[in-house]
Amino acid sequence: MIQNSFAANEDWLAERGIAYGKVLAPDANHITLFFACAEKIHDFARVYGLNTPAEVAEFRSRLSRRIEEHKASLPEHVTTMVMSSENLLGNLRTQAEIRSLKSFLSQHFDDIEIVLYVRRQDDALISMYGEFMRRGFSDETFDQFIKTCAGPDSPVPYLYYRRELSKWISVWGKEKMVVRRFSPVDFIQGDILADFMGVVQRTWTPDMEGFKPSPEPNLGLSAPALEFLRRLHPAIPFVKNGKPNEQRSKLTPFINALPKQPRPVMAAATARRIMDPFQNANRWLKNEFNPTLEGAFFPARADHPEFGNLGQLTLEDSIELTGQLLANVEIVPK
Structure with missing residues (x-):
């Protein structure tokens, strides 16, 4: 929501001395900063055509030039540039990579702040599970995914907030770090966009008049759609024969158009199983960044039902979801 909305309000932001960075990214997610600073070449980077250290080095130089070109094109009164990507905390896993990002950005900016929204781990895990199924990264059940995320090679290390x-x-x-709790009860005006704008403008009463939120909500797929994609995974994984799967890429827009309701819901016992191991780390989070907060940083919730809906797929669901995919796929005879 933040990324798409900031990208869509370029003139509005400029009037207020703000620019949304142009960093050779095809969309509003500034994932290219991760590509330029990571020690290893991620599969995402290979999709962008970055396959060797030399290509990454050349890309880093091009990215640096693009940032300078963008700065040079801005009016003098525009003195703040915003960049946004969840891939930075999610994928820059070593201090060396973080130092690389700092070195890269410090070439272009005098004062840099890192803004982070931290989400309760049970909510974040179900959201990330949905992303794994949507993108075709795994065929694990949600219970299997939870165990994987608790292991040494966790795909979600950023949920270990104290460590990361x-x-x-x-x-x-x-x-230099601004840490905000991802919760509507904490957001300025109860809205994530107003909250982030307050951080950027350094005020509790941000100017939002005329700002047009993106019409594209960042809403994941329905619970049946996730189970449908999980079962399809062996046929159309994200990576095939060691390379990004072109078939999966072609299907991506049609997969993204699958139903969003009913929303994925986990059972209360599952939520407790996720949150309990994080108690000490979340206590550290509160002491470091919000010591005056009453109660736990992520308090217990009563809105998880006794039974969830993950992993459920009826025959009718399968037929409907298959029909939606096939209705949009162009079949070319060999």
Whole structure:
């Protein structure tokens, strides 16, 4: 929501001295910063045609030039540039990579702040599971996914906030980090866009008049659609024969158009199983960034039902979802 909305309000932002960075990314997610600073070449980068260290180095140079070109094109009164990508905390896993990002950005900007919205781990895990199924990264059930995420090769290391943020603090300094709880009860005006604008404008009463939120809500797929895609995974995984799967790429827009309702819901016992191991780390999070907060940083919730709906797929669901995919796929005879 933040990324698409900021990208769609370029003139509005410019009137207020703000620019949304142009960093050779095809969409509003500034994932290219991750490509330029990662120690290893991620599969996402290979989709962009970055396959060797030399290609990444050349891309880093092009990215640097693009940032300078964008800065040079801005009016003098535009003094703040916003960049946004969840892939930075999610994929820059070592202090060396974080230092690389700091070195890269410090060439272009005098004062840099890192803004992070932290989400309760049970909500974040169900959201990430949906992304894994949508993109074709895995065929694990949700219970299997939870076990994987608790292991040494967790695909969601950023949920271990104490461990990961400690690395960022050591590189950037705690004073340069703004940590906000991802919760409507905490958002300024109850809205994530107003909240982030308040951070950017350094005010609790941000100017939002005339700002037009993106009409594209970042809403994941329905629970039946996730189970449908999980079962399809062996046929159309994201990676095939060691390379990004072209078939999956072609299907992506049609997969994204699958139903969004009913929403995925986990059972209360599953939520407790996820949250309990994070109690000490979340206590650290509160003490470091919100010591005056009453109660736990992520308090217990009563809105999880006794039974969830993950992993359920009826025959009718399968027929309907298959029909939606096939209705949009162009079949070319061989």
